Amino acid sequence: MITVNHLCKSYRIAKRNPGFTAACKALFHREYEIIHALKDVSFTISDGEMVGYIGPNGAGKSSTIKILSGILTPEGGTVSVDGRVPWKNRIEHVRQIGVVFGQRSQLWWDVPVMDSFELLKDIYSVPTPQYKKSLEELTALLHLEELLRSPVRQLSLGQRMKCEIAASLLHNPRILFLDEPTIGLDAVSKLAVREFILQLNKEKGTTVILTTHDMQDIEALASRIILIGKGQILMDGNIDSIKKGSAAIDETVAELYHSYEVV
Amino acid sequence: MKKYFSFFRLRFTLGLQYRVAALAGIATQFAWGFMEVMIFAAFYRGDKNAFPMSLSATCSYIWLGQGFLAFFATWMMDNEIFDSILKGNIAYELCRPIDIYNIWFSKSVAVRLSRAMLRCFPILLVAAFLPDPYGLAKPESCLHFFLFILTLALGLLVTAAFCMLIYILTFYTISPQGLRILFTSAADFFSGGVIPLPFFPEPVQKIMELLPFAAMQNVSLRIYSGSMETDEMKKAILLQLFWLFILIFTGKILCRQAEKKITVQGG
Numbered sequence: 160m161i162t163v164n165h166l167c168k169s170y171r172i173a174k175r176n177p178g179f180t181a182a183c184k185a186l187f188h189r190e191y192e193i194i195h196a197l198k199d200v201s202f203t204i205s206d207g208e209m210v211g212y213i214g215p216n217g218a219g220k221s222s223t224i225k226i227l228s229g230i231l232t233p234e235g236g237t238v239s240v241d242g243r244v245p246w247k248n249r250i251e252h253v254r255q256i257g258v259v260f261g262q263r264s265q266l267w268w269d270v271p272v273m274d275s276f277e278l279l280k281d282i283y284s285v286p287t288p289q290y291k292k293s294l295e296e297l298t299a300l301l302h303l304e305e306l307l308r309s310p311v312r313q314l315s316l317g318q319r320m321k322c323e324i325a326a327s328l329l330h331n332p333r334i335l336f337l338d339e340p341t342i343g344l345d346a347v348s349k350l351a352v353r354e355f356i357l358q359l360n361k362e363k364g365t366t367v368i369l370t371t372h373d374m375q376d377i378e379a380l381a382s383r384i385i386l387i388g389k390g391q392i393l394m395d396g397n398i399d400s401i402k403k404g405s406a407a408i409d410e411t412v413a414e415l416y417h418s419y420e421v422v
Numbered sequence: 423m424k425k426y427f428s429f430f431r432l433r434f435t436l437g438l439q440y441r442v443a444a445l446a447g448i449a450t451q452f453a454w455g456f457m458e459v460m461i462f463a464a465f466y467r468g469d470k471n472a473f474p475m476s477l478s479a480t481c482s483y484i485w486l487g488q489g490f491l492a493f494f495a496t497w498m499m500d501n502e503i504f505d506s507i508l509k510g511n512i513a514y515e516l517c518r519p520i521d522i523y524n525i526w527f528s529k530s531v532a533v534r535l536s537r538a539m540l541r542c543f544p545i546l547l548v549a550a551f552l553p554d555p556y557g558l559a560k561p562e563s564c565l566h567f568f569l570f571i572l573t574l575a576l577g578l579l580v581t582a583a584f585c586m587l588i589y590i591l592t593f594y595t596i597s598p599q600g601l602r603i604l605f606t607s608a609a610d611f612f613s614g615g616v617i618p619l620p621f622f623p624e625p626v627q628k629i630m631e632l633l634p635f636a637a638m639q640n641v642s643l644r645i646y647s648g649s650m651e652t653d654e655m656k657k658a659i660l661l662q663l664f665w666l667f668i669l670i671f672t673g674k675i676l677c678r679q680a681e682k683k684i685t686v687q688g689g
Contacts, residue, residue, distance in 0.1 A: 230516040232682055249681075254519045265514040270436055281428035282518055 161204040161227065161334070161366070166236035168197040168222050196222040197233070198390040206333075207364040209356075211381030211398075213371065215416055219390045220370040224336050227368070228258045240334065254283065257332035259323055261339035266311045272322045273307045276329060283330035290329065297325040300355055317348030324352065328359070335359070337369040341376055353379045374408040388421025425520060430528040437536025444540035447491075451545055455488040459556050474620035478555035479647035483618050485549035485558040486643050492537035493578045494639040496585055496609040497602070500533055503589050504598050512684070523677040526589060527670075530582040562648030569655060573642035576662040580637045583669035584609065590673055593680035614640040620649065631658075634665040 174192050175185040196219045204210055214220050225231040226238060229245035229252045238245055243252045266275040280290045298304055301321045306314060314322065324340065337356070341349045357380060359365050369380060377384060378398060386394040394401070394415070402411060459481050466477045475483070492498060503526055506512045515522060549558035561567035588605055592598045610616060612635035619630055619640050630636055641658040644650050650658065 225513065228517045230513050231684065249516065250519045250521070253517045256517070258514075258517045260513060263511055263514060267432065267436070269439065270432065274432055278428055278432050282425045282520055284425065 160206055160239075160241060161202075161368075162237075162239045163203070163223075163227075164201050164237045166197050166200040166223070166226065166233050166238060167195070168219075168226065168231065168233045169193050169195045195390050197226075200236070200387070200390070200392055202385055202392060202395060204366065204368065206366055207360070208383060209360050209367045209369070209381055211369050211371065211377040211384045212387065213374075213377060213384060213412065214387040214393075215421055216372075218387045218421065220387060221338055223387070224258075224338050224368070224370060228256055228336050229253050254330070255333055257327035257330070257335045259327045259335070259337050259340050261320070261337070261342040264311070264319065264323065265326055266319070266322060268312050269310060271308050271310055272303075272314075275311070275322075275326060276307070279326055279329050285330050289331070293329050293331055294325075297328060300358065301325055301351070317344050317351075320344060320348065320352065321355075324355065331363075332365070334366045334368070337367065337371075339371055340369065341371060341373050349373075349376075356380055374412050378408050386415065386419075388416065388419050393419045393421065426524050426528045429520075429525055430532045433529050433532035434536045437533055438540065441540070444537070447537070447541050448544050451488040451491055451541065452548070455484055455545070455549070458484045463556065475618065475644075475647070475649045476555070478559050479649050480618065481556050482559045482647040483643045483649075485546065486646060487615070487639060489542040489545040489549070490538055490574065490639070492534050492541060493574065494581050494613065494615070496581060496588075496613075496638075497606040498534070498537070499585055499588065499602065499606075500530060503529065504592060507589070507592050508596070508598075516681070516684070522681060523586065523590075523674050527582060527586055527673075530585055531578065534578060534582065559647060561646050566645055566648055569659075570642050570646040573645055573659060573662060576659070576666060577638045577640075577642050580634065580662060580666050580669065581639075583666060583673060584634060584638070586673040587669065587676070590676045590680055593684065609635050609638070612636070613638040614643070618644065620644070632661065634669060637662040637665040 170193070171191050172194055173185075174190050175181045200219070200223065212220050212223065222231065226233050227240060227245055229249040232246040240252065241255065243255075245252045266272060267278070276294065279285075280287075285293070298307070301324065303321060303325060306318050306322060311319060311322070320340065324337075327335065335356075340356075341352055344352065353376065356367060356369075360367050367380070369376065371377060381398060383397055384394070384401065385392060401415060402408070462480050462484070463477065466473060466480075470477065473480070487494070506515060512522075515525065546558060551557065561570060584605075588598065588601050591601055595601060612630055612633055614636070619627055619636060622630060631640075637658075641650075641655075641662055645655055645658075
């Protein structure tokens with residue numbers, strides 16, 4: 160169970176005009192702008208839910224995920240994930256969650272995928288029988304047999320992403336955060352990833368929170384949608400409530416963004 | 423503890439993969455070692471009684487310094503750690519049940535150890551067969567050799583703990599360049615990397631020996647050739663332990679502070 164109440168987070172960003180004069184001026188006087196990435200965000204997610212967290216670029220999606228996974232400390236508000244405050248006891252908290260950042264890599268570049276997995280086993284202190292079981296399941300579901308012995312640098316993006324997802328699940332977390340897991344993937348890989356996530360949710364009851372710009376991801380996966388824009392929750396409902404007849408999902412969402420004036 | 427060791431093991435084995443880099447390193451260190459030996463030999467020809475260490479001890483110091491360069495060179499820092507901070511991959515490290523300081527510390531030690539393992543044996547072996555007094559002499563005694571190994575390990579840990587400070591300060595400065603240049607040139611000079619500390623004028627040397635830099639290569643390399651008295655050795659080892667504690671303690675506090683106000687760069 161995840162409860163988020165009145166969450167606030169802001170960043171200080173140095174700004175200056177382009178050009179030499181402005182750069183010289185900035186040497187003596189620097190202008191900062193405070194960007195409120197999150198202003199008063201509240202929601203509750205129950206166990207076993209699959210939630211799509213959507214919004215335009217810069218809406219605060221990644222900031223929320225990073226706070227929920229204990230990476231960032233917010234300025235205000237409370238968060239409780241299964242009774243834990245993520246940023247207060249980070250190490251205790253992250254033992255129970257899995258995170259995939261679609262734009263980053265957690266696998267060691269120069270060694271076979273298997274080496275990274277074995278390291279994660281030790282990092283999470285997963286007992287050997289349980290590790291073997293998870294590995295077998297993940298290998299079968301994601302079709303990894305061929306990939307595990309290759310160095311990560313020689314995998315394609317789609318192959319790597321499958322391994323990244325497997326890596327985040329070796330310790331059998333109860334909650335999985337996916338930050339743009341299908342970014343840059345081809346149709347086949349996308350479908351494979353989606354199918355896998357559905358199955359994971361259905362069979363193990365893993366809570367999944369997913370951010371993405373791919374509305375088909377949302378359509379295929381999320382039973383519930385939280386729409387965030389300019390740091391505020393704009394809408395929280397199920398996918399059918401925003402769908403209008405036969406309009407394609409991308410158009411519907413674009414219209415939604417416009418109607419809330421967030422883009 | 424096991425997880426940090428596994429991390430150490432993986433980084434260590436990864437380091438052993440880079441054979442060509444090691445060969446290039448060995449060649450450079452030979453060239454550098456010979457150059458230093460020749461310079462000192464020329465000085466000693468002028469008046470050998472004017473120097474605080476015998477030529478043989480100085481040459482041993484040079485060859486050991488070259489062999490274990492990867493242990494003590496503060497400028498050999500891990501760009502992966504800088505990248506992790508600067509490009510935001512630290513996000514992944516933070517969502518693991520690991521302590522950031524400990525994991526980076528074991529990583530730094532592993533990198534240095536694997537580099538030195540690949541490089542030190544050929545260099546020391548060849549140096550040992552060079553004609554006296556230009557090569558690597560035998561250790562002064564068994565006890566000296568034992569203390570050499572002990573202080574070598576302590577020196578490695580002090581160097582790694584010192585570099586940790588630079589990594590962590592990058593959280594605050596965003597660019598590591600300035601700090602790196604400042605700290606590594608200071609460290610090279612004050613640790614006896616350019617010339618051994620006994621060659622400095624007495625008053626300066628007294629101060630230098632108290633600094634954390636003197637707890638890096640200075641102690642073990644001098645103990646090996648017996649150019650330290652028993653009292654001096656005791657004091658030097660205690661200072662190594664003292665600085666190791668202070669550096670790790672400061673690093674951990676800074677790291678905790680930095681983690682609280684971390685920004686993940688690059689979204």
